[in-house]
Amino acid sequence: MFVALTLALCAAPAAHAKPVWDAAQLDALAADPYWIALGHYETAKLGGWRSYVDDERFFLAADGDSQPRAELAATLDALYAPATLGDQHPQCVYPARTRWLRERLQLNDLPQPDCAEFNAWFTDIAPHSTVLVFPAAYLNSPSSMFGHTLLRIDQADIDENNTAMLSYALNFGAFIEGMDNSMLYAWKGLMGGYPGLFALVPYREKLSEYRSLENRDLWEYRLNLSATETARMVEHVWELKQIRFDYYFFDENCSYRLLELLEIARPGIELTDQFPISAIPTDTVRAVENAGLVASVDFRPSRERELLARAKPLDTGEQDWALRLADEPASALADPAFAALPRERQALIQDAAFRLGRYRAVGEARDPAAAARSYALLQAINRNPPPELQIARPDQPEDGHPSRTWQLGAGSRDDRAFAEYGLRMAYHDLNDNAYGFPLGAQIEILQLKLRQYEGNHWQLQRLDLANIRSLTPRNELLQPWSWQVGGGLERVLGEDGDERLVSHLQGGVGGSWQLGEELLGFALGTLRIENNEDFAAFIAPAAGFNSGLLWRNPLGNLSLEARGDYFHNGEVRRSLALNQQWELSRNLGVRLSAQRQFSQLASPVNEVSLELKWYHY
Structure with missing residues (x-):
């Protein structure tokens, strides 16, 4: 970023005249906890600072990864670059830094570049509120045995129009190139062998991945962040697009990085200081709750839990019928022995068979034969619908x-x-x-x-x-x-x-x-x-x-x-x-x-x- 900005400045018209700031004022700003959070700095083992960001593109100063004061000075200089830089202008690249410095220093004379890319991206996301999502632990996947956390960014009409599927999921995870096996994945994850990246993707994609593909229950913790706090956090996410961090399973992981974002959203809360050695997702969820950030909690059961709940009241013979219906619905539905069962038992068996078919199809390519079986079962369910499925809410993992x-x-x-x-x-x-x-x-x-x-x-x-x-x-x-x-x-x-x-x-x-x-x-x-x-x-x-x-x-x-x-x-x-x-x-x-x-x-x-x-x- 430093080199690119230098070349751009050399080719651009003269920049706005920059004010001269008092050295003591800059020292105080560089030591401000919020500036430290924006740079993802931590105290280095031998004194001084180091940034968790492992990507030189994030910094404007040549030594910005270890010198918050130098990065602050370089940022202030860059904000006065010519507005003709457009989307490449530092104000467009660093909207969270720009907002904070403008407010702290009353920078009313800044150039006004056209940040078309950022504005379109921000408008599409339309951040209004935040939900912390915890896909529960799934032992059969080494990458998921401790659970996971991500953030859902909701629009203003989420409750009135039930539009959660249109929200965005903010996720931090290991970036994996190629097809590493489970053991290699675990080893490289422990030793920091993968870079970590932030990503904003449609929530429906993440919901499908965690709830269906991995059969994991989802816990959704609606946070009491205001629209302004949520927007502040999303602005910083723009600054981190394609920016690489080191990724470690136990400390510098998905949960730790999201705690850093929450500290950006609400200045003054201290979450990451509680995890100097490890950051296990359930512990970080508990820390968020203890910090008074949770307004309400919702639970979304996995397909596996739904299937088991529907099958629980079935006896062994009825479960055998469910298996047969899932495999050969036409012949099973036409069997006089099945027709002789009480209609309420048929309804339960048919619904269990349909759910079993959907469970088996997860992660598989679309199969016309399987689709035909599902359609036949849906027709039978429509003729004889089962009672609404009641699933007991399990104990909350953070408790x-x-x-x-x-x-x-x-x-x-x-x-x-x-x-x-x-x-x-x-x-x-x-x-x-x-x-x-x-x-x-x-x-x-x-x-x-x-x-x-x-x-x-x-x-x-x-x-x-x-x-x-x-x-x-x-x-x-x-x-x-x-x-x-x-x-x-x-x-x-x-x-x-x-x-x-x-x-x-x-x-x-x-x-x-x-x-x-x-x-x-x-x-x-x-x-x-x-x-x-x-x-x-x-x-x-x-x-x-x-x-x-x-x-x-x-x-x-x-x-x-x-x-x-x-x-x-x-x-x-x-x-x-x-x-x-x-x-x-x-x-x-x-x-x-x-x-x-x-x-x-x-x-x-x-x-x-x-x-x-x-x-x-």
């Missing part, structure tokens, strides 16, 4: 426990007492406080546990880099796979009854089943590779199993698990574990754990512990 967890425990391993100290950066395991989280979902990132035995003997008990489980129950209509993956360091039984710290990677796949309203059973086959000093080979592979029960009970969550690993070298390692969490409050829990471990290398070992968990961010 669940915060993501970071401190852990303090005490216990006994055979005849040795110990104290244990732990920290988990994110986010939730199968036994954690349940409110706001689905049963069977686990995402643990960067968990450290230190153990102190009698005699002041300290040891690293475990260091989990990641430990993720998705135990989604199967039913007659939907047959999702359950899976798990994890890796890090952990203690296992070793020779002479000692514990060995081993490094490992493990994964598994299988199924989960809803055994009761709050009871889930699961069984997975597993694979594991391990580096263990007791083994002759550097890497030892193992096949095994992981099965158990999860019960959400009046006290909290209880799990009963059996595991086994059968190594290629002959080692067999098994364990039985029982965990019960007592939910003292949203942010506090107590967990009782009992475990019995077996190994070919040592005698069985019993371990019991009691652990206090404090959730915060």
Whole structure:
């Protein structure tokens, strides 16, 4: 931008005469929190400033990415460039900067360029109000396992004319060129391997992507930003068109960038300061709510939730009919056995079959045969309409426990007492406080546990880099796979009854089943590779199993698990574990754990512990 503006000035007529500003006044403006926010500056690790923006086109000064004062001076000079520059004029490129400086310095003598491109863009968006949208977590997509946030920019007539589908979605995300697989995507996202870009797209496109393609529930938080505040934010978004940021999953992500925009919209609120290490979407939604920005909350269920809600009152035989209707509606509708069913049951089955067909078609190319099946079912539904679908609103995700967890425990391993100290950066395991989280979902990132035995003997008990489980129950209509993956360091039984710290990677796949309203059973086959000093080979592979029960009970969550690993070298390692969490409050829990471990290398070992968990961010 600096070079382009210099060339333009050289070719343009003489600019307006610029006033001379007092140095102290410029110093004060350059240190103003709003100017710092407009430049996306943060305090550098060694002092001074650095901008999160990783794109030299954003800056007018050669050192503008680290010198807010120099960028301010360059901006003031540029605002007086000849009006003949038109859309390339800095006032047109930086409308948010221009507005703020004009107001602060009473710049009434600025040139008046014709900003045709910006004015047409702004008029098309017609910003009037803002909605924070949270597509809930979706464990089967590595990029979505923490959820996501975006902003919806509404026009003035949104409520009177129900025109939300005509609104725009403001999204910040990783810019991906090519087709990276899920594991590479996760790795590059963690390490900042992708640039991040802002984008304004029609909201209906984002709604289709998150609600249908990924089957994610949507939460919409209408913010109490005024039309002026919303316009101020949208002006700054124009300044960020095609401007690249570094993108990291855990901190400089979609949620953090949107918090910066809200600080632009309403000067004086402090949101980003709360997230110096990580910015997990549910925590940022909670921060927005705690800042008093939320006026109301709406919920949009996913197609999967709608299908399951419609199928819930159907018995096994009726679900079989729904499957047949979805596959062969003509023959099933003509079957005398179906016609013999009560009309109210037919209505429910037909609607479930239609929803199943729509669910299956998501992400697929249009199929004339599938369209014909849907049309046949729609005709049947019109002849015998079902009652309106009622979906219970789930717990709001931001009302669940915060993501970071401190852990303090005490216990006994055979005849040795110990104290244990732990920290988990994110986010939730199968036994954690349940409110706001689905049963069977686990995402643990960067968990450290230190153990102190009698005699002041300290040891690293475990260091989990990641430990993720998705135990989604199967039913007659939907047959999702359950899976798990994890890796890090952990203690296992070793020779002479000692514990060995081993490094490992493990994964598994299988199924989960809803055994009761709050009871889930699961069984997975597993694979594991391990580096263990007791083994002759550097890497030892193992096949095994992981099965158990999860019960959400009046006290909290209880799990009963059996595991086994059968190594290629002959080692067999098994364990039985029982965990019960007592939910003292949203942010506090107590967990009782009992475990019995077996190994070919040592005698069985019993371990019991009691652990206090404090959730915060």
